[in-house]
Structures are given as C-alpha cells and as structure tokens.
Amino acid sequence: MHIPDGFISMPINVGAAVVSVSACAAALARTRAKMGDKQVPLVGLTSSFIFAAQMLNFPVAMGTSGHFLGALLAAALLGPLESCLILGVVLAIQCLLFADGGLLVLGTNVLNMGVVGGIGGWLVLAGLRAILPSSRSAFLGAVAVASWASVMLAAAACSAELVFSGVKPAGHVFSAMLGVHALIGIGEGLITTTVVAMVLASRPDLVAQAPRLAGASP
Numbered sequence: 001m002h003i004p005d006g007f008i009s010m011p012i013n014v015g016a017a018v019v020s021v022s023a024c025a026a027a028l029a030r031t032r033a034k035m036g037d038k039q040v041p042l043v044g045l046t047s048s049f050i051f052a053a054q055m056l057n058f059p060v061a062m063g064t065s066g067h068f069l070g071a072l073l074a075a076a077l078l079g080p081l082e083s084c085l086i087l088g089v090v091l092a093i094q095c096l097l098f099a100d101g102g103l104l105v106l107g108t109n110v111l112n113m114g115v116v117g118g119i120g121g122w123l124v125l126a127g128l129r130a131i132l133p134s135s136r137s138a139f140l141g142a143v144a145v146a147s148w149a150s151v152m153l154a155a156a157a158c159s160a161e162l163v164f165s166g167v168k169p170a171g172h173v174f175s176a177m178l179g180v181h182a183l184i185g186i187g188e189g190l191i192t193t194t195v196v197a198m199v200l201a202s203r204p205d206l207v208a209q210a211p212r213l214a215g216a217s218p
Contacts, residue, residue: 001069001154001181002094003109005102009165016161017107020088023115027085039078042206043086046074049195051090055098058187066184071117072125072150073192076143077199079208080122087114108161116157121150136200140193147192148185155181 008016035043050070060066070090074083088110094100101109128142159177163170199207 001067001109001113001158002091002101003105003112003158003161005104007165007167008105008108008161010104012161012165013105013108016111020084020107020110020115023081023084023119024088024110027081027083027088030079030081031085035082039206042077043082046070046077047086047090050074050086051093053191054090054094055100060180060183066180066187068191069113069117069151069154069188070192071113071154072121072143072147072188073195075118075122075150076125076146076192076196077207080119083118083122084110084114087118112154112157112161117150117154120153121146124149136197140197140200143196144189144193147189148182151181151185151188152178 031043050068050073053068053070055067057067071083071087074086078086091101091109091113092106095103095106095109125142125146128145129139132138132142155177156174159170159173162168162173162177167173196207
C-alpha cells in the first residue's frame with residue numbers, strides 16, 4: 001500500500017497532499033482542544049503499535065504479502081480525525097527514516113491510508129452501529145467489518161490513482177489490488193478486533209464508544 005515515487009502523476013500527488021495536510025491540521029486542532037490527559041498515552045501507544053505492525057509483512061497468496069493498516073483501530077479508539085493524524089505521523093516517519101513509500105507521494109499515501117482508510121472506515125463503523133444492538137459483541141463485529149472495509153477503501157483509492165496516472169488499465173489494477181486486499185482485510189479485522197476487545201475489557205473508558213456500550217450486555 002506504500003506507493004513509491006514515480007507511479008502517481010504530480011497533479012494527483014499535489015491534490016492529495018493538500019487534502020492530507022488539511023485533514024492532519026484539522027486533527028491536530030481537534031486533538032489540542034478536546035483530548036484529555038487519559039487519551040494522551042493511548043495516542044502514543046496506538047501510534048507505536050501501528051508503526052511496528054506496519055513494518056511486518058505477512059504472506060497472502062500467489063507470492064504477495066500485506067501489512068497491517070491500523071486506520072480503523074485508531075479511529076475506533078480515538079476518532080476519525082485522530083486516525084488521520086496518527087497515520088500521517090507514522091507514514092512520514094516510515095518514509096523519511098526507512099524509505100517506505102516515496103517522499104513525493106507521501107501525501108497520497110496519507111490520503112489513502114489515513115484519510116480514506118480512517119474516515120471511510122469510521123463511516124462504515126458508524127453506519128453499522130446505527131443499525132446493530134448496543135452491545136459489545138455487536139460493536140466488535142462492526143469493528144471487524146469496518147476494518148476490512150477500511151483496507152478495501154484505501155486499496156480502491158490507490159487503484160484509482162494508479163489508473164488515472166496511466167500505470168495500468170482499470171480492470172487489471174482494480175482486480176489485482178482489491179483481490180489481494182480482500183484477503184489482507186481479513187487479517188486487519190482480526191488484529192483490530194482483538195486489540196479493541198482487549199482495551200474494552202480492561203479500560204472501556206479509553207474507547208470512543210465506551211459510554212454507549214458501558215451498560216450493555218455482551
């Protein structure tokens with residue numbers, strides 16, 4: 001999912017950078033204004049976990065591999081804008097220190113994984129919460145589905161950018177990207193749901209949805 005330099009056209013990179021910077025700036029303003037002392041350590045722990053997990057690839061199929069995204073994990077624990085900020089910081093560090101993803105395409109990677117993955121996945125989660133019972137088991141099921149959806153949305157955004165940059169025909173790019181990431185999304189859902197379940201079991205007050213779930217039965 002980390003796109004290297006040379007694949008995406010410069011107009012797309014510039015536009016994506018504008019959107020990503022705007023989203024991260026809004027997230028930073030929100031974080032400064034509303035985040036309490038108890039959320040600060042969670043931001044650091046979530047960022048560190050996502051950073052480390054993204055550096056580990058796991059085999060998928062036919063010689064391909066994938067990695068954890070973490071956008072929905074951050075969105076579920078802290079909020080969608082906070083997810084954008086965390087992914088922006090993580091991706092910037094990976095790019096600058098480990099050359100994981102190109103520098104010119106950094107804004108595009110943040111757009112795909114942080115903005116589309118985080119906010120898009122959050123919208124799926126919010127939609128599922130609106131129609132499912134207010135129980136922990138239903139919430140964790142929604143987290144699993146939204147985690148998978150966040151990966152698919154990010155992969156679809158990446159595919160569209162590659163197509164509009166003239167890299168490959170749409171049919172080839174979308175079928176290859178979405179097919180592989182449909183499998184990666186399953187792993188994403190398992191990891192995210194496990195982490196959120198552990199936090200809910202020990203410190204439900206640290207999860208953004210905890211007030212609604214606190215009185216509900218599993």
